[in-house]
Each structure stands twice: as C-alpha cells, then as structure tokens.
Amino acid sequence: MVTTFDHGGGVRSVAVPIPDNPLGHTLVYVVDTDRGPVLVDTGWDDPASWDTLVAGLTACGTAVPEVYGVVITHHHPDHHGLSARVREASGAWVAMHAADAAIVRRTRGTRPERWFTYMAAKLTAAGAPEQHVAPLRTARGRRLAGLSPALPDREIVPGELLDLPGRRLRAIWTPGHTPGHVCLHLEEExxxxxxGHGRLFSGDHLLPRITPHIGLYEDPDDATVTDPLGDYLDSLERIGRLAPAEVLPAHQHTFTDASGRVRELLDHHEERLAGLLALLAEPLTPWQLAEHMEWNRPWTEIPYGSRNIAVSEAESHLRRLVKQGRAEAVAGSEPVAYVAV
Structure with missing residues (x-):
C-alpha cells in the first residue's frame, strides 16, 4: 500500500519504506514547480522502496521521468539512496551541501577495508572491548550499505534560493546530524x-518526537577535532528564530510550534550533559560512558551496529563538555578516560 498526502500549496509527500528499520519510512516531499516536480530527498536504495516511490509519484499525479530536480537534506542512505535512480530515469539534477558532498566523494573513493580499519582503531581508542572490535578486523569481504551514493551535480549554498522555478525555497545550513545537513525554507504563505513564516522541510534536524543522532563524521585522514553537538545546538537556535508556520520533517509527521520543539531539544541536551557530568564523577572512557547512558533499551539488548552509533554519540557529548570546560581527559590514560572538572 502506498501512502501519500497532499499538504496543500503544491506540496505532497510519499512515505518510502526503509527496510528493517524501526523508523519505518522516509517522507519524500514532491514540490510542484514551473519546470516539473522537485523532490526533497528520495528514500533508501532498495527495490521495494523504489517501487513505492514510483507508485507514489503516480498517485501524486506525476511520474519519475517528469522530475526536474532532487534536493538532498543530507547524505544518509534513507535520504540520498535513490537519487541515482531518479536522475537516471529523469535527467534531474541532484543538489547537496558541499560538506556532505565531500563525504559522498570520500565514501565512493575509500575501499571498505579502510573503513573497517578506521572503525576498529576508533573503537579501540574509545575503550571498546576486544570482542567487540575483533569482527571489524575480519570483515574485509563485507559490503557496507551506501558505499556508492550518487555524486551530486549541484551545490546547495546556504542562504541562497534553490532552482525551483515559480517557488521560493531557501537553504539553511543546519550542521550537527551531519556536517552538511540543510533545512529548506519554503518562503510562501x-x-x-x-x-508563522512559511513552511520548513527539516530533514532529520527537527523531528516531532525523536531526538536525532548526533555522532562523529570525520575523515580517516583528517585529525581535526569537531564539535557536532555544539554545531547542532547552534543550528537549532537558528531554526527556532525562523519560527516557520509548519515543519515538514523527513520522518513521523508534520507539526507546528517549531520554536517550542527547539526549546524541548535544547533542554533535553542540557539535561543529558548534566547527567553525563554526574557519571563522570569518576573517570570513564567513551565506551564506558555509553554503557551508562540512558538509551531506548538496556545496553545488553542494543545490537552491535547500534552500539557503535551509541559510542559515537557519547563522544560527541564528551567533546561538548570538554569544549565548555566542564570535563577533561585524564592525563596518561589509555584508552583515554574523561572526568568532570
């Protein structure tokens, strides 16, 4: 069954399934323009997802060959996965922020073995036990999802209007969930x-009932210490000031009171940082901190891949605390442990 919805004003959505994922689906938005429909995100690269997108566009009164352009909020495979197929079938352009386009190029150009080696080293440095790291050392034959994402052919420049003839869609850079995440402000009544002020396609930046993952997205060959949680909190405040009339997110459902949701998320992260400081009364590695953090299920029930994501999120929170001067690394500790100041 294909689920579509007419949001009015020449905007519709298609719920494109994500295989084996509790999120269920990605909301792909179909925006009418004078040159044909433009898609905001495309969904996961899977045969069933593709069939749903094709059927959904038909239900919306259009078709894949008519698509004029694709605007990607961020590079994750449940958003960018089908971009190549859409472009092949329609000749549409694909636009993405430069920071995420760089990740796409790096992903395409790096052998899987390099990623497994990098992940093993990162997890070891974070204090992961050897039994967790060991599978990465022998995973050379495995294929990672999303290793050949489509190269975008246009760059989304923050603050500029995108090429949607007859519409006013402005890009807002909202790093945090990914370095190049963008929200898209439809500046129309x-x-x-x-x-409020128009409508906002929020991607994964602002969701009605989910706190998006804030992890680390780093180049294996670049030692720059980033602060993705700090970037995310700053980006949230920017969206709060925008005060759109309605938010059209990539998951769950549309909602109003963006400013109220922003306040909830800012409070949530401050409460979480305070809770982590309490845990850091004694030195903990990022892995140990992740084990003690509150998740949607007990640590013993968290799957292998999700544990890697959890440790990444723990590290992003540690970096924020260190940058704020509220925690510091314990000199000489290996793997590095952190303690509250």
Whole structure:
C-alpha cells in the first residue's frame, strides 16, 4: 500500500519504506514547480522502496521521468539512496551541501577495508572491548550499505534560493546530524493561513518526537577535532528564530510550534550533559560512558551496529563538555578516560 498526502500549496509527500528499520519510512516531499516536480530527498536504495516511490509519484499525479530536480537534506542512505535512480530515469539534477558532498566523494573513493580499519582503531581508542572490535578486523569481504551514493551535480549554498522555478525555497545550513545537513525554507504563505513564516522541510534536524543522532563524521585522514553537538545546538537556535508556520520533517509527521520543539531539544541536551557530568564523577572512557547512558533499551539488548552509533554519540557529548570546560581527559590514560572538572 502506498501512502501519500497532499499538504496543500503544491506540496505532497510519499512515505518510502526503509527496510528493517524501526523508523519505518522516509517522507519524500514532491514540490510542484514551473519546470516539473522537485523532490526533497528520495528514500533508501532498495527495490521495494523504489517501487513505492514510483507508485507514489503516480498517485501524486506525476511520474519519475517528469522530475526536474532532487534536493538532498543530507547524505544518509534513507535520504540520498535513490537519487541515482531518479536522475537516471529523469535527467534531474541532484543538489547537496558541499560538506556532505565531500563525504559522498570520500565514501565512493575509500575501499571498505579502510573503513573497517578506521572503525576498529576508533573503537579501540574509545575503550571498546576486544570482542567487540575483533569482527571489524575480519570483515574485509563485507559490503557496507551506501558505499556508492550518487555524486551530486549541484551545490546547495546556504542562504541562497534553490532552482525551483515559480517557488521560493531557501537553504539553511543546519550542521550537527551531519556536517552538511540543510533545512529548506519554503518562503510562501501557508496554504491554510497558519501563523508563522512559511513552511520548513527539516530533514532529520527537527523531528516531532525523536531526538536525532548526533555522532562523529570525520575523515580517516583528517585529525581535526569537531564539535557536532555544539554545531547542532547552534543550528537549532537558528531554526527556532525562523519560527516557520509548519515543519515538514523527513520522518513521523508534520507539526507546528517549531520554536517550542527547539526549546524541548535544547533542554533535553542540557539535561543529558548534566547527567553525563554526574557519571563522570569518576573517570570513564567513551565506551564506558555509553554503557551508562540512558538509551531506548538496556545496553545488553542494543545490537552491535547500534552500539557503535551509541559510542559515537557519547563522544560527541564528551567533546561538548570538554569544549565548555566542564570535563577533561585524564592525563596518561589509555584508552583515554574523561572526568568532570
């Protein structure tokens, strides 16, 4: 069954399934323009997902060959996965922020063995036990999802209007979930006259009931210490000031009161940082911190891959605390442990 929805004002959505994922689906938005429909994200690269997208566009009164362009909020495979197939079938352009386009190029150009080696080293440095790291050392024959994402052919420049003839869609850079995540502000009166400033395609930056993952996205050959949580919090405040009438996210459902949701997320992260400081009364490695953090299930029930994501999120919070001067690395510790100041 294909689920589509008419949001009014020449905007529709298609729920494109994500295989074997609790999120269920990605909302792909179909925006009418004077040159044909433009898609905001495309969904996961899977035969069933492709069939759903094709059927959904038909239900929306259009078809894949008519697509004029694809705007990608960020590089993750549940958003960017089908971009290549859409472009092949339509000749559409594909646009992405330069920071995420760099990740796409790096992903395409790096052998899987390099990623496994890098991940093993990162997890070892984070204090992961050898039984967790060992599978990465022998995973050379495995194929990682999303290793050949489509190279975008256009760059999304923050602050500029995108090429949607007859529409006003402006890009807002909102790093955090990924370095090049963008939200897209449709600067047009809300079709139902809701109070606020237009509508916002928020990708994964602002979701109604989920706190997006804030992990580390680093180049294996670049030792720069990033602060993705700090970037995310700054980006949230920017969106809060925008005060759109309605938010059209990539998952779950549309909602109003973006400023209220931003406040909830800012409070959530401050509470979480305070809770982590309490845990850091004694020195903990990032792995140990992740083990003690509150997740949606007990640590013993968290799958292997999700543990890697959890450790990445623990590290992003540690970096924020260190940058704020609220925690520091314990001199001489190996793997490095951190303690509250």
């Amino acid at each position: 809300h079709p139902a006259q809701l109070p």
